[in-house]
Amino acid sequence: MTFQIKQEIASCGGKLMKLSHPSKKTGTEMEVNVYLPKQYFHKQDQSIPVLYYLSGLTCSPQNASEKAFWQPQADKYGFALVFPDTSPRGEGVPDDPEESWDFGISASFYVDATQEPYKKNYQMFSYIHDELPRELSQFFENKGNSKLDFVENVAITGHSMGGFGALSAFLKLYPERKYKSCSAFAPITFPSKVQWGQKAFGGYLGQEEEKWKPYDPGHLLKMTTNIGSDKILIHQGTGDPFYKNQLKPELLLEASKGTSWDGKINLNLVEGFDHSYYFVSTFVPEHAEFHAKNLGLI
Numbered sequence: 001m002t003f004q005i006k007q008e009i010a011s012c013g014g015k016l017m018k019l020s021h022p023s024k025k026t027g028t029e030m031e032v033n034v035y036l037p038k039q040y041f042h043k044q045d046q047s048i049p050v051l052y053y054l055s056g057l058t059c060s061p062q063n064a065s066e067k068a069f070w071q072p073q074a075d076k077y078g079f080a081l082v083f084p085d086t087s088p089r090g091e092g093v094p095d096d097p098e099e100s101w102d103f104g105i106s107a108s109f110y111v112d113a114t115q116e117p118y119k120k121n122y123q124m125f126s127y128i129h130d131e132l133p134r135e136l137s138q139f140f141e142n143k144g145n146s147k148l149d150f151v152e153n154v155a156i157t158g159h160s161m162g163g164f165g166a167l168s169a170f171l172k173l174y175p176e177r178k179y180k181s182c183s184a185f186a187p188i189t190f191p192s193k194v195q196w197g198q199k200a201f202g203g204y205l206g207q208e209e210e211k212w213k214p215y216d217p218g219h220l221l222k223m224t225t226n227i228g229s230d231k232i233l234i235h236q237g238t239g240d241p242f243y244k245n246q247l248k249p250e251l252l253l254e255a256s257k258g259t260s261w262d263g264k265i266n267l268n269l270v271e272g273f274d275h276s277y278y279f280v281s282t283f284v285p286e287h288a289e290f291h292a293k294n295l296g297l298i
């Protein structure tokens with residue numbers, strides 16, 4: 001199984017590669033964008049770390065590639081970027097019976113579904129955190145001047161549903177130190193407590209709330225022990241229409257009280273910012289610096 005190169009686009013000092021590949025996990029062709037920073041094109045002694053960016057509801061890999069402005073930051077510090085898709089797509093992939101944009105296609109919530117008819121294709125947790133990094137490593141092995149590290153020296157971030165996906169994966173895989181750092185832009189922080197999350201978890205994982213806990217950051221904080229000085233960086237705009245009813249970062253802070261994550265969640269409420277990429281791109285430089293430090297680049 002390998003990748004097809006759909007397009008290679010010169011961007012900033014490096015190159016954006018638009019790729020697609022057949023996924024065993026989702027049973028579909030998956031699109032993914034990879035940004036190779038300028039350092040990739042000059043021989044490096046050290047391998048180049050990777051930052052994964054998970055997008056929000058209604059997105060494809062294109063939204064963040066085009067308007068989050070990560071590329072100059074990747075060049076500044078020397079990390080590569082991976083922008084996966086937000087769900088499986090294509091013929092036969094079940095969508096939301098209500099035809100809403102908050103569930104189904106482009107709304108996978110990055111979990112491994114256990115419920116019919118979703119479980120066949122909606123295996124996004126295993127796809128993103130296991131299959132995709134392995135496949136990318138193989139594809140890029142012995143290509144170009146530099147080695148890319150898709151598996152070990154990696155960090156994760158995301159926006160909205162993708163912010164949830166980043167928090168969830170970081171905490172769920174924390175015992176094995178899969179991701180060196182985690183940040184999020186306007187994330188859904190405690191999905192079990194809000195309508196978007198209840199609909200998604202109910203549909204993909206079933207109605208039993210116990211089955212939601214292993215993906216829910218609000219519960220994972222209690223199930224995972226912070227072993228050092230690890231912090232999570234979050235920005236949330238106060239003018240975001242989803243802030244008070246779906247995202248609710250205060251719930252995460254509350255849930256962290258008395259746990260090993262108490263005081264380790266750096267929540268920045270930023271006055272007036274909305275939910276859009278105008279907001280995301282404004283705070284990308286701060287998140288880039290945070291991850292660059294944790295990836296050992298500065």
Ligand SMILES: N[C@@H](CCC(=O)N[C@@H](CS)C(=O)NCC(=O)O)C(=O)O
Nearest residue numbers: 056057058059063101160161276277
């Ligand atoms: N389609 C929804 C908005 C959904 C939305 O805001 N999606 C965010 C992530 S949750 C996004 O990134 N949208 C794509 C974009 O801004 O490029 C609406 O009509 O209200």
